[in-house]
Amino acid sequence: MSFERSIAAFGRAKNVIAGGVNSPVRAFRAVGLSPVFMKSGSGAILTDVDGRHYVDYVLSWGPLLLGHAHPAVVKAIAAAAARGTSFGTPTEIETELAECIVAAMPSIERIRFVSSGTEATMSAIRLARGYTRRPKIVKFAGCYHGHADAFLISAGSGALTNGVPNSPGVTEGTARDTIVLPFNDAAAVERTFVEHPDAIAAVVVEPYPGNMGLVLPQPDYLKRLRELCAEHRALLIFDEVMSGFRVGPGGAQARTGVVPDLTTLGKVIGGGLPVGAFGGRADVMSYLSPEGPVYQAGTLSGNPLAMAAGLATLRAIRDDATLFERLEVLTRVLTEGLSEIAAKHGIAHTVARAGSMFGIFFTDGPVVDLESAMKSDTAFFAKYYAAMLDRGIYLAPSQFEAGFVSTAHTTRHVEQTLTAADASMAHAAAQRAQAATPVSR
Numbered sequence: 001m002s003f004e005r006s007i008a009a010f011g012r013a014k015n016v017i018a019g020g021v022n023s024p025v026r027a028f029r030a031v032g033l034s035p036v037f038m039k040s041g042s043g044a045i046l047t048d049v050d051g052r053h054y055v056d057y058v059l060s061w062g063p064l065l066l067g068h069a070h071p072a073v074v075k076a077i078a079a080a081a082a083r084g085t086s087f088g089t090p091t092e093i094e095t096e097l098a099e100c101i102v103a104a105m106p107s108i109e110r111i112r113f114v115s116s117g118t119e120a121t122m123s124a125i126r127l128a129r130g131y132t133r134r135p136k137i138v139k140f141a142g143c144y145h146g147h148a149d150a151f152l153i154s155a156g157s158g159a160l161t162n163g164v165p166n167s168p169g170v171t172e173g174t175a176r177d178t179i180v181l182p183f184n185d186a187a188a189v190e191r192t193f194v195e196h197p198d199a200i201a202a203v204v205v206e207p208y209p210g211n212m213g214l215v216l217p218q219p220d221y222l223k224r225l226r227e228l229c230a231e232h233r234a235l236l237i238f239d240e241v242m243s244g245f246r247v248g249p250g251g252a253q254a255r256t257g258v259v260p261d262l263t264t265l266g267k268v269i270g271g272g273l274p275v276g277a278f279g280g281r282a283d284v285m286s287y288l289s290p291e292g293p294v295y296q297a298g299t300l301s302g303n304p305l306a307m308a309a310g311l312a313t314l315r316a317i318r319d320d321a322t323l324f325e326r327l328e329v330l331t332r333v334l335t336e337g338l339s340e341i342a343a344k345h346g347i348a349h350t351v352a353r354a355g356s357m358f359g360i361f362f363t364d365g366p367v368v369d370l371e372s373a374m375k376s377d378t379a380f381f382a383k384y385y386a387a388m389l390d391r392g393i394y395l396a397p398s399q400f401e402a403g404f405v406s407t408a409h410t411t412r413h414v415e416q417t418l419t420a421a422d423a424s425m426a427h428a429a430a431q432r433a434q435a436a437t438p439v440s441r
C-alpha cells in the first residue's frame, strides 16, 4: 500500500498552509519523508488517508492517555457541545476540573486555565516576574516550554529537530533575560545564582524532559533545584505539560516528592482538546488579575468542551486504581524489548522510561542532557523510523521527542511493535553498514 493520498494532501496543503503544517515537527523533515495525513483514530490505532493502520505512540504528542476516541471522553464532548460551545463566562465545570487537579497535584492550591501549554508557561513566568519583581529566568538547554519568546533559546522539540533552537524574531533584550544551563548540572545553577544576585525570578524545568528525547533527572537533582530556589528566593516552576497525569496521578512532583512553587499543565488535562493551565501556591497565584496586578486573560480559557474532555479523562484516571501501574508495566515491557533487540543487532542505544513516557537514543549514552542527547545517530533514527512506519508503527518523526503509551495499548500491540522493531533495526543496521562500506573500483 502506498502513501499516495498523504503525499497529494501535503502538496495541496503547502499551497495554503505555511510549510504545509500547523506545527513544524509534523512536516517529517528530520526523517526525510513526506508527512502522513491521518483520517481517524480509535483506541491505540491511527488510520491514515491511504487506509493504512498504525499502532500510535505519539497520541497527539501526549494528551491521549486513554487512547483515541475514548467513549467517555467522546460522550462528554458531545453532551457539552449540545449545551453550547463557548460562553465567555465562568461555568461550574471549570471549578470541577480545577478541584480534580488541585486534589491530585501537590503544588497546586489555585489554578487558572488557558488554551495551550505555551500560554501556560508564558503566563507562569510573567507571574513569577511580577511576584518576585525580578527580570531573569533560568531554563535548561533542550527543555521546551512552548514557543513564547523567552523560551526559544536552546529550545527542544521542533526547534531542536529543525535545527533552529534559537529562533530569529526573539529580541536580544528577551534573550538576555533567559539564562540557559545544562540539565542535570546543579553546580551550574548554584554558580548562576551567585553571579546574578536578586535577579532571577524563576527556574523553569521539565522535571522529566521529553523534548530532547526523554532524559531522566539524576537522583536529587530536582531536590537540589528546590533547595537553591528557596535559598535565593526564586520560584521553582515545573513544566508538567507532558508529565502531568502521565508519569503518575500527581505528575513528576508526586513521583519525586519535590514540590515546586508553580506548575504548568496541558495535554492530558484537556483529554485531546486545546487546554493548558498554570497553578501553584495561593499567595503567588493571588498576584494574578483581578486579585493582583499581573495581567493574564483569554477568550476561550476554560472552554466548556475542553473542560468536559479533561474532566472525563481525569475521572477515568481517578476511578481506575491500577491504571498507572498497568501503563508502567506495559511501557517497561516495550522499552526492555526495544533495548534487547537493539543489543541483539549490535546497535548502540540508550532507553529511558518514566511512567508511560519513553524514548530510545541511538547512542551508547549515558544521556543526561542536551549535549549527550545530540550524540545520537539521527541518520540511523531516520532509517529506523521509515522502516517502523512501513510496518505500521507510528512514532514521533524526530529523535528528539518522547513516545507515549495509552490505556488502549495492549500486550499484543507491544508484541507487534517489537516484531516490527526487530525487522526495522536489522534493516536500518544493514543500510548503515552498506553506506559505510567503501565502494571498490
Ligand code: HOZ
Residues within 6 Å of the ligand: 023, 024, 025, 026, 060, 061, 157, 158, 210, 211, 401
Ligand atoms: N511540541 C510538540 C511536541 N513536543 C509538537 C506539537 C505538534 O507538532 O503537534
